[in-house]
Amino acid sequence: MKEFDLIARLTRNLPTHPGVIAGPGDDCALLDLGLPLHWVVLKTDAVVEGIHFTTETPPAQVGHKAMARVLSDFAAAAATPTAALVTLALPPAYDPERIDTLYQGLCETARRWNVAIVGGETTTNPDRVLISISALGTVEKARSVRRSGAQPGDALFVSGELGGSIAGHHLDFQPRLEEARWLTEQFSVHAMIDLSDGLAGDLRHLTSASGVGAELFETSLPIRREAKLRARSGESPKSAVLAALTDGEDFELLFAVSKKDAVPVLDGWRARFPEVRLTCIGRILPEPSIRLRDRQGPKPMPTHGYVHFA
Amino acid sequence: MKEFDLIARLTRNLPTHPGVIAGPGDDCALLDLGLPLHWVVLKTDAVVEGIHFTTETPPAQVGHKAMARVLSDFAAAAATPTAALVTLALPPAYDPERIDTLYQGLCETARRWNVAIVGGETTTNPDRVLISISALGTVEKARSVRRSGAQPGDALFVSGELGGSIAGHHLDFQPRLEEARWLTEQFSVHAMIDLSDGLAGDLRHLTSASGVGAELFETSLPIRREAKLRARSGESPKSAVLAALTDGEDFELLFAVSKKDAVPVLDGWRARFPEVRLTCIGRILPEPSIRLRDRQGPKPMPTHGYVHFA
Numbered sequence: 309m310k311e312f313d314l315i316a317r318l319t320r321n322l323p324t325h326p327g328v329i330a331g332p333g334d335d336c337a338l339l340d341l342g343l344p345l346h347w348v349v350l351k352t353d354a355v356v357e358g359i360h361f362t363t364e365t366p367p368a369q370v371g372h373k374a375m376a377r378v379l380s381d382f383a384a385a386a387a388t389p390t391a392a393l394v395t396l397a398l399p400p401a402y403d404p405e406r407i408d409t410l411y412q413g414l415c416e417t418a419r420r421w422n423v424a425i426v427g428g429e430t431t432t433n434p435d436r437v438l439i440s441i442s443a444l445g446t447v448e449k450a451r452s453v454r455r456s457g458a459q460p461g462d463a464l465f466v467s468g469e470l471g472g473s474i475a476g477h478h479l480d481f482q483p484r485l486e487e488a489r490w491l492t493e494q495f496s497v498h499a500m501i502d503l504s505d506g507l508a509g510d511l512r513h514l515t516s517a518s519g520v521g522a523e524l525f526e527t528s529l530p531i532r533r534e535a536k537l538r539a540r541s542g543e544s545p546k547s548a549v550l551a552a553l554t555d556g557e558d559f560e561l562l563f564a565v566s567k568k569d570a571v572p573v574l575d576g577w578r579a580r581f582p583e584v585r586l587t588c589i590g591r592i593l594p595e596p597s598i599r600l601r602d603r604q605g606p607k608p609m610p611t612h613g614y615v616h617f618a
Numbered sequence: 619m620k621e622f623d624l625i626a627r628l629t630r631n632l633p634t635h636p637g638v639i640a641g642p643g644d645d646c647a648l649l650d651l652g653l654p655l656h657w658v659v660l661k662t663d664a665v666v667e668g669i670h671f672t673t674e675t676p677p678a679q680v681g682h683k684a685m686a687r688v689l690s691d692f693a694a695a696a697a698t699p700t701a702a703l704v705t706l707a708l709p710p711a712y713d714p715e716r717i718d719t720l721y722q723g724l725c726e727t728a729r730r731w732n733v734a735i736v737g738g739e740t741t742t743n744p745d746r747v748l749i750s751i752s753a754l755g756t757v758e759k760a761r762s763v764r765r766s767g768a769q770p771g772d773a774l775f776v777s778g779e780l781g782g783s784i785a786g787h788h789l790d791f792q793p794r795l796e797e798a799r800w801l802t803e804q805f806s807v808h809a810m811i812d813l814s815d816g817l818a819g820d821l822r823h824l825t826s827a828s829g830v831g832a833e834l835f836e837t838s839l840p841i842r843r844e845a846k847l848r849a850r851s852g853e854s855p856k857s858a859v860l861a862a863l864t865d866g867e868d869f870e871l872l873f874a875v876s877k878k879d880a881v882p883v884l885d886g887w888r889a890r891f892p893e894v895r896l897t898c899i900g901r902i903l904p905e906p907s908i909r910l911r912d913r914q915g916p917k918p919m920p921t922h923g924y925v926h927f928a
Binding site for chain 2: 314315321322323336337339341343346351352353354356390391393396397407411418424425426427428429430431435436438440442
């Protein structure tokens with residue numbers, strides 16, 4: 309069973325109540341706890357040895373990745389993370405020095421974003437390291453963005469570059485928290501998601517939630533140099549374009565704004581974040597399909613994104 | 619390295635900020651998010667196959683246990699849980715029917731306590747099932763209880779019965795949420811903790827946090843029938859008293875109230891919760907040691923509680 313089928317099966321008929329503004333199916337959960345201007349934001353994410361990192365990955369980078377993945381979801385919700393809980397499940401013989409270094413990496417990233425570590429636990433996972441992080445934060449109700457607001461005609465943007473993350477980016481990426489906060493302060497962002505499964509898959513999540521489709525401009529895709537090198541050398545069997553669409557773990561923002569805001573968004577972003585690329589990669593269509601346009605015209609999307617639970 | 623040493627090592631110098639009212643070292647974290655009368659309460663807890671349950675444990679009970687353990691921590695903080703995130707880490711070939719049943723058990727317990735499941739994820743843990751649950755709730759600032767307020771002369775109470783949990787209680791216990799809410803509405807509870815590591819170990823957590831000691835009355839300990847049977851039959855090498863002190867996973871409340879409140883607490887509890895035993899098992903001492911008093915007089919405590927991370 310694939311991850312998304314399993315999730316669909318498990319999330320039928322979950323317990324809920326009127327304080328739940330957004331539950332499963334968005335980047336973060338949103339709760340009404342009675343704050344006049346804010347929703348409370350919750351998200352959890354786990355990384356597992358052998359899946360998201362290897363026994364050779366430097367432990368400080370494992371810690372960074374575990375924390376930064378959760379913060380990337382807060383960015384997608386334009387939220388400000390505040391506090392995190394850390395669960396470390398470790399083999400009994402795991403080297404205490406490595407645990408310490410891993411935890412330092414995790415704390416450094418939390419500190420960089422002013423996230424307090426307020427609890428957690430260590431438990432035994434006899435065969436491999438698993439780190440699960442849950443974080444809490446807030447977002448102004450007026451600035452809250454979800455996956456579901458994209459409208460036909462909207463311009464689609466992506467931050468940074470795509471593909472070939474396995475060459476290193478998946479271990480040292482920075483969550484786009486400042487960028488998301490700036491965007492939602494300056495513009496009406498209709499829909500936003502962070503790219504963890506690959507553009508092809510995550511765009512589908514955004515368009516399904518919004519009840520729309522999209523067209524991507526193949527020649528505009530900001531392909532990471534490593535994706536091109538890996539395609540050229542044969543290290544990856546995928547073309548560079550397919551890598552950009554499906555490699556996953558880009559942890560960039562994909563968002564939709566009104567066509568009229570497209571140029572002001574680009575100009576403002578370049579002035580504010582000159583070191584982070586921003587690219588208009590497509591547009592929202594009314595009909596619920598996703599197509600890729602190259603110089604020959606439109607064609608269907610090659611594949612879905614990376615599926616974790618295969 | 620033992621769990622508590624490891625935790626002490628990792629929790630040196632964690633990132634924090636002024637919104638953190640209670641961080642690592644209490645049953646739950648408490649946060650000030652700007653609500654006028656409430657703290658926001660956070661807690662995470664994980665159960666692992668082969669450690670907290672076996673491959674033979676009925677999956678609905680595994681789900682119940684995973685959820686009820688977290689809710690038991692909310693009881694210790696006299697808090698009301700509101701929402702939970704569920705992380706399921708599963709071997710790829712795990713039977714979807716079992717996952718479904720496990721999730722149903724988990725949802726049923728959440729629903730029973732009006733806790734919404736607002737998100738989570740499934741990920742791969744190739745060798746065994748691991749379930750990590752994080753929950754959020756609130757507590758009135760005026761009713762918030764921690765481990766740290768016990769005072770010399772206080773009476774020590776424990777709910778329910780102790781020891782022999784492995785015979786079944788660890789899979790079907792009920793978190794003492796109603797009892798804790800009632801207690802803190804009616805009385806000034808000085809300190810409270812839920813018993814997960816065993817009375818001997820958890821009492822030590824409470825007395826250390828409070829800077830006090832305690833005397834337990836051996837003959838008053840409410841020993842569970844299964845603990846007595848297991849000691850008598852030789853199924854457990856521990857005496858029934860030692861089982862009550864160290865078996866762990868009792869998930870009962872241990873709390874301290876003024877001596878003057880001891881009788882009103884007992885009378886009120888028996889009227890309100892006639893089906894749940896409440897026992898005065900000792901008193902708080904000024905000097906920081908724990909002793910056990912039997913018919914011959916006081917003696918030192920036999921051992922620490924159950925240590926998970928051995």
